Amino acid sequence: MILEKFLSFDDIQKSLENGETSVTAIVNYYLQNIQTKAHLNAFVEVYTDSALAQAAAVDQKISEGKAGRLAGMVIGIKDVLVYKDHEVNASSNILKGFVSQFTATAVQRLIDEDAVIVGRLNCDEFGMGSSNENTCHGKVLNAADETRVPGGSSGGSAVAVQANLCTVSLGTDTGGSVRQPAAFTGLVGIKPTYSRVSRWGLIAYASSFDTIGIFSRNVKDNALVMEIMAGPDNFDSTSSKKPVPPYSELLHFDKRVKVAYLRETIESPALQPEIKANTLALLDKLRKEGHEVEEVEFPLLKYVLPTYYILTTAEASSNLSRFDGVKYGYRTSAAHNLESMYKKTRSEGFGEEVKRRIMLGTFVLSASYYDAYFTKAQKVRRLIKEFTENLLNKFDYIVMPTTPSTAFKFGEHSNDPVAMYLEDLFTVQASVSGVPAISIPNGTDEKGLPIGIQIIANSFKEAELYAFADYLMDINQA
């Protein structure tokens, strides 16, 4: 196949410019790949008809010289982003058969620049999970080792790019759901600053944490998609009004910077030895390149996960109340009155992890425990945010491993939710603080499984984050 070389959007654009290929041919290539790799279970639904129709329209525009900036890009979207007239389930039985009446702002902006939406991608139910095992669509296999999880919750989105089933994909990241699977699959995955990308059309898990992120093979593709997707949106009053810099044109990096790494992350007993070694090796390279690298203490690390789980489950318990069998989605057939309709619908429709988090969230918001949990967690969140921002005023970046371990086996953490929650140990700090963070590949472990490294920058410093990430990718390959 002539298209095997298309591993970056630059390649695709060059071939389109040279007239070597067409958007329709590119879409067909990916459709073929999706079929071949169907067993990975990344795609929940392939939009063959609408994707080919879009492709034909973009080809027409190219011939008229009117194509948008993403002409030739083929994108898969996580099953929590809505797309008009297409089904969306959030990987939950409770939304079986639900068809959205509108399109998420982020998705619409990509379509407006002539990207083709090729299908929706498997994930953990409502974004709750770190292994993509909590899904009504069946588990997703990691293409690096099919006996292992791809990470979660955006596991399908990760594998879709990893296995070359689309050019880039959209995921969502509430506590690490883009960065952790990116690390497990050897990809670039970003969680932007909270409020940088409109949440209109993102099915909420925890509203004050949810962000839309991107998976890609390289930093430039990621930056390009982000600069188109980000920006103010009338439909989301919490979206930032700040202008969006052209990230993909600001990748040039030639300054000396100050980098902090957190002692507690490197010294964490949960950290896999090869990850520690690779992280330290990269920090060494940075020192050798003349950057200032300093170890700092992060005494709040042990409070980060509890804070995250109290606040996100509280918001989730409320956000998921609308799925009650009254208006849309699944409704039990076994109800005999209103209360049993609610109970049975929700008991049958939601998966175990979602129910666990709804109960947790309901508990921490209940009158008797509100101050002990919710109010306290809000205060600790402020402390973590202040600590992180202060640190990022002194340093340009914080660098740490994305995950404590590489991709684990299916079922390894299934019976131990707390062990599963520990997967997010390093990713939740940025989520709790609202700052942007990116995971990029940083070698492999002794089994050949990808290792990720995470870079955090201060709020709205996506341009600086992308440039540094691109630079790190370069020095790592050198």
Next chain:
Amino acid sequence: MISQEIKDKYTLVVGLEVHAQLLTKSKMYASDSTEFGNLPNTQISPITLGHPGTLPKVNMKAVEFAIKMGLACNSEITKYNIFSRKNYFYPDLPKGYQITQDKGPICVGGFVPVVLSNGEEKSIRLNRIHMEEDAGKSMHLAEEVDTLVDFNRAGVPLIEIVSEPDIRSSDEAYNYLVEIKKLVKYLDICDGNMEEGSLRCDANISVMLKGATEYGKKVEVKNMNSFRNVARAIEHEFERQIQQVEAGETIISETRTFDATTGTTASMRTKEDLNDYRYFPEPDLSPVIISEEWLNSVKVAMPSLPRELFRKFTQEFGLPDYDAGVLTDSKEIALYFEELCGLTGNYKAASNWMMGPVKSYLNELTLHIEQFPIKPVALATLIQIIDEGKVNFSVASQKIYPVLLANPEKSPLEIAQELNLIQESDEGSLKPIVESVLAENEAKVAEYKSGKKGLMGMFMGQVMKKSQGKADPKVATKILMELLDN
């Protein structure tokens, strides 16, 4: 029934929560129409239905309306407004939570002065006014087994006006509600219609022994669909709670529902099985910040309020309190009257016209003043020609006014002339009429002269009859006196 003697031992304590549906064109957090009375589920966007992926957006007009009410009630306006979620499950609540304000309502404190039936004035303090959204409507149709839900109303903006427990009688409660209704109508932020549900009231009622410093346990009463029923429910609760206390039983905190047919209340649920609403800050809305400029622009645009107009009518126009009260009862009447008074200096005559012929015409045809055909300028002219002695009041009200109602484009003077109603106030033309009346009644003239002065009225009547009502009574009397007393 309990005796007055026992009743007198207790003090009634009432606080009212009034929900007012705001007259915005669109909903509190969505652009759907708020129009009342359309087919069920025709004003339901994905936002209203809480479709996954939707987010609310605050209707700034609703915020402005809430500010107006706060200013009218002397409340403090909160600059930094956050919203909260009130979580509970009910089929008419699409998101499973209501977006409301919990901590930090838009209006804090304030008071509403109320005139009681005995003429005394009392200030009812407000605790707060906050913004929130309405729920849909559950409907149980006769031929349907299932409950149906209409979401047209879901998301319609409301303000909730919460009073302090300052109300001490059903009469105070009634008058407070009248005042609230007057205010929202003057401000044009709510149509004030309690029967259609655009104004709703819950009452928190308790009793305590006179002189006690601590309130009794309060009972919340719902489902009263008129001011009258609020008063009835309070009366009933007052007696019921006293009876219970007298019998040595304790009052339990509960929610009771009012039954208009029996005038009694019945328990709905006790506090123990009340929902834990799990309020927390709404993360889907950014805070609404009310700038000084915005607040000032709302202040500048505030319409005249009933109390201000009342003061103007009594102090500037010198009208009795009674007149001012009637004329400020409705904003439209008050504004018509104010305009009228700008065109005539005879305020009392203007008031008499408003309360007499104008009101009876409106009442008879059940019309609003907006539908009243006669423009203030025509009514002012009518008052003027009476003052000038061209016609008298009874001719004006009985003969000119009906014609004017049917032909509002005509001038009153024109009508008077056409109907030949201009008074004879010219002595020269009246004198022959008087003389002929006296000539026709020689016997009576003799009686008058021998001391039966009461006959004056009879002569006057004859003169009026002969002049077809056009004789100026003052001039006619003068001529009569001259001729008779000489």
